[in-house]
Amino acid sequence: MSKKIAKLLASIQRKEGVPIESLLYLDPSDDADHACAVCLANVGNEPNPFDVSSILSVLAGLRGFQTLKVARGKSYSFAVFASPLDVQAAFTHLDNAFFAATSDTSVDASDILFPHHLVSAAVKSQHPTGRIIHAFKAKRIPFSDSDTLTNPSDILAAIPGLHIVHDFISEEEEERLLEGMEQHPWISLSERQVQHHGFVFDYDSNHIDFSKDPGQLPAWCQFLVQRMDDTLRQLMLQYPHDFDYRGFNQLTLNRYPPGSGISPHVDTHTRFDSPITSVSLLSPVQMEFRTLYYSDSTSPVTSTTPQLQPTHKTLHVQLPPRSICFMAGASRFGWEHGIRARKADVMNCTRVERALRVSLTFRGVRIREEEVKCDCVWDGLCDAKIAGGAKPDRLKEVDVGVNRHGVVGGKG
Known part of the structure; x- marks a missing residue:
């Protein structure tokens, strides 16, 4: 595990106040028979130059995608899928980590994601607002469904x-x-x-x-x-x-x-x-x-x-x-x-x-x-x-x- 990923996981663990192993499958090869979502680190509700709607447009095309759950003040989110098989398919498609290239909504959704290991310096320089998104299969979603009073x-x-x-x-x-x-x-x-x-x-x-x-x-x-x-x-x-x-x-x-x-x-x-x-x-x-x-x-x-x-x-x-x-x-x-x-x-x-x-x-x-x-x-x-x-x-x-x-x- 790289230092950057370890730092990301430590940040999630600190914000949620529970061991990271209770939230995420840390081994990408784990079959994760009970996975309920894909955790996306660097996609959240924190202020950032990246347009979350671009990620949503990609997720919407994946089999079994239901919703993207975000939380106030969190820089990570959870893409919820209908079944563990759909989670695994999405995780494979996203290739563990990917580079989200642009927030330009005029760009076709299929052109904004690049596998992390294939991203060249030229691509990054062309898309200065892009960011690397790390994906993890999730065991559970820690966010509360009642964070806002409405009644x-x-x-x-x-x-x-x-x-x-x-x-x-x-x-x-x-x-x-x-x-x-x-x-x-x-x-x-x-x-x-x-x-x-x-x-x-x-x-x-x-x-x-x-x-x-x-x-x-x-x-x-x-x-x-x-x-x-x-x-x-x-x-x-x-x-x-x-x-x-x-x-x-x-x-x-x-x-x-x-x-x-x-x-x-x-x-x-x-x-x-x-x-x-x-x-x-x-x-x-x-x-x-x-x-x-x-x-x-x-x-x-x-x-x-x-x-x-x-x-x-x-x-x-x-x-x-x-x-x-x-x-x-x-x-x-x-x-x-x-x-x-x-x-x-x-x-x-x-x-x-x-x-x-x-x-x-x-x-x-x-x-x-x-x-x-x-x-x-x-x-x-x-x-x-x-x-x-x-x-x-x-x-x-x-x-x-x-x-x-x-x-x-x-x-x-």
Whole structure:
């Protein structure tokens, strides 16, 4: 076994936390009567210049191929086949290791793979984004099939106060909203475009600009505002401690091209009511929620839990198009939310390519100074308790030495 392959295997073993022999057949000549997949090292969801769809186009032509399973943050994947015989045939076809020559989708799929031992320096120089893919017959697949929360009930149980409703609007209503927002100019930021209606958010100071007349929210979204109001009044009856809702007076529109994201953040505790509400249009996206304050007990941490102990936790939530997300209670004040900047998400071991996405984020801005206060228990994320009431746009080494994005006025 070469040093390079040994290093690859050691990396897989370290990431999975189990002996590599329990995952892979290390001897290429092993008949592997119980093999379920082919492990492809150097094909995964890690950022790389290689187009995974090129590999998929080749695998799709192999007998018995079912799916390619990937995992978040892993640089290897598992090509699943119908039977051990199909695994063996695929392994033989891929010749233990091969050179994937290009990410150019205009190249025919049959021309992008070369047996590793036949690849010349000239071929490699012609395809600088190519890479060597090492194949191993797999005994089992270690990736979890439930790495993303998708069911609203499961989401609420895992992240208290996070209420998601699928199909909150129809496709026709989605189109009406998209047409309405095109009546106004977009402001270009580094990775996305934005609009502000009602109170305007100042990105230089990370706060609301009270010097400008807020005006009314646009007429084209009033049907949505009314529907949200009706829904929230029902939620307030069920979860009275999570909501401090008095109506929306600020709307931020975000237009995200594929590959863009937004840094993890908590909307300012003292300036905005609960909930922060977001509607997703056009395409799905995976939102990341993370907190220092998490309980593994049967009674999750809530806004009334005293003496919280710092325990880092990160969860991933799928936001489908036309869904609405109400961030209230713990999810509003004790969890950061953000979207990773990447071309694709991994949802339950499946790579999902991103497309253009538009979001509408509604907030209730606290106007009177006597309203600008917070008595929550999340000291490390509360602008009223950090540095004597200062409102930094980034926190460093909060509580347990984790570098984190901190309290901001409201980015998303």
